[in-house]
Amino acid sequence: xxxxxxxxxxxxxxxxxxxxxxxxxxxxxxxxxxxxxxxxxxxxxxxxxxxxxxxxxxxxxxxxxxxxxxxxxxxxxxxxxxxxxxxxxxxxxxxxxxxxxxxxxxxxxxxxxxxxxxxxxxxxxxxxxxxxxxxxxxxxxxxxxxxxxxxxxxxxxxxxxxxxxxxxxxxxx
Amino acid sequence: xxxxxxxxxxxxxxxxxxxxxxxxxxxxxxxxxxxxxxxxxxxxxxxxxxxxxxxxxxxxxxxxxxxxxxxxxxxxxxxxxxxxxxxxxxxxxxxxxxxxxxxxxxxxxxxxx
Numbered sequence: 121x122x123x124x125x126x127x128x129x130x131x132x133x134x135x136x137x138x139x140x141x142x143x144x145x146x147x148x149x150x151x152x153x154x155x156x157x158x159x160x161x162x163x164x165x166x167x168x169x170x171x172x173x174x175x176x177x178x179x180x181x182x183x184x185x186x187x188x189x190x191x192x193x194x195x196x197x198x199x200x201x202x203x204x205x206x207x208x209x210x211x212x213x214x215x216x217x218x219x220x221x222x223x224x225x226x227x228x229x230x231x232x233x234x235x236x237x238x239x240x241x242x243x244x245x246x247x248x249x250x251x252x253x254x255x256x257x258x259x260x261x262x263x264x265x266x267x268x269x270x271x272x273x274x275x276x277x278x279x280x281x282x283x284x285x286x287x288x289x290x291x292x293x
Numbered sequence: 294x295x296x297x298x299x300x301x302x303x304x305x306x307x308x309x310x311x312x313x314x315x316x317x318x319x320x321x322x323x324x325x326x327x328x329x330x331x332x333x334x335x336x337x338x339x340x341x342x343x344x345x346x347x348x349x350x351x352x353x354x355x356x357x358x359x360x361x362x363x364x365x366x367x368x369x370x371x372x373x374x375x376x377x378x379x380x381x382x383x384x385x386x387x388x389x390x391x392x393x394x395x396x397x398x399x400x401x402x403x404x405x406x
Contacts, residue, residue: 145362199337199340206330218397219323219325220399221398221402222400223400223401239372239375242332242378243332243374245330245336248329248379250379250382266326
C-alpha cells in the first residue's frame with residue numbers, strides 16, 4: 121500500500137476546487153464551502169492516483185510559461201496545418217492516401233511527457249498513436265500515419281513530431 | 294456588426310472542418326483512415342465553434358459564466374478524445390481489422406505477430 125502523500129492531496133485539491141469554481145461560477149460563501157468539502161473528499165481518495173512524481177512542478181514559473189507557449193502557439197500551428205491537409209484529402213475524393221503504421225523513437229523519459237506527446241500526436245489529424253513499446257532503454261511509438269512519406273525511424277519521427285517533441289521536452293523531461 | 298461577422302466566420306470555419314471530417318468518414322477506404330478523418334471534427338471543428346461561442350457569450354450575451362462553461366467543454370473534449378481514438382485504433386487492429394489494400398508499412402504487425 122502506497123503511503124498517502126500530503127503534497128499530492130494538496131495539488132489534487134487545488135485542481136478539483138478550480139474546476140468547481142469554473143463550473144458553478146458563483147462566489148457565495150456557501151457554494152465555495154460546499155466545493156471545498158467535496159474537493160477535499162475527492163483529493164483524499166484520488167490524490168495518490170492523480171500525482172505520481174513531484175507534486176508542485178506546475179507552480180514552477182518556467183515550466184508554466186513553457187506550457188502556455190506550447191498550448192497557445194506550438195500546438196495550434198501543427199493542428200491547423202494537419203487539419204488543412206486532411207480536409208484537402210477528404211474533399212479530394214479520399215483516394216490520395218497512403219496509410220501505414222510506422223515505428224518511431226521517442227526521447228522523453230517521464231510518464232507524463234510520453235502521455236502528453238502521445239495525446240498530442242493523436243489529436244493532430246492524420247496520425248494516431250497505437251501503442252508504446254520499450255526496447256533496450258529506448259521508447260518507441262507505433263503510429264498510424266495517413267500519408268507515409270518516410271520509412272520508420274528518425275526521419276519519420278521528425279516529420280510527425282519534430283516541433284511537438286521539443287515543446288513537450290521543455291515542460292517534462 | 295464587425296463582431297458578429299468575426300463570430301459567424303469562426304463558426305463557419307468550424308462547420309467547414311466538420312463537413313470535411315464527415316465526408317472523410319463516409320468516403321475513406323478503411324477503418325483507420327476513417328478515424329483519422331474523424332479527428333478533424335473533434336479538433337478544429339469543435340475548437341473554432343467553441344471560440345466563436347465564447348466570443349458570443351462574452352460580448353453579446355454578456356455572461357462570463359456561460360463562456361467559462363463553453364471553454365471547459367472544449368478543454369474536456371481535447372483531453373478525452375485522444376484516449377478514445379487511441380484505444381479504438383488499437384482495439385480494431387487487435388481484433389483483426391485490416392485495410393483491403395495492403396498498408397505500405399506495417400511495423401506493428403511485423404513486431405507483434
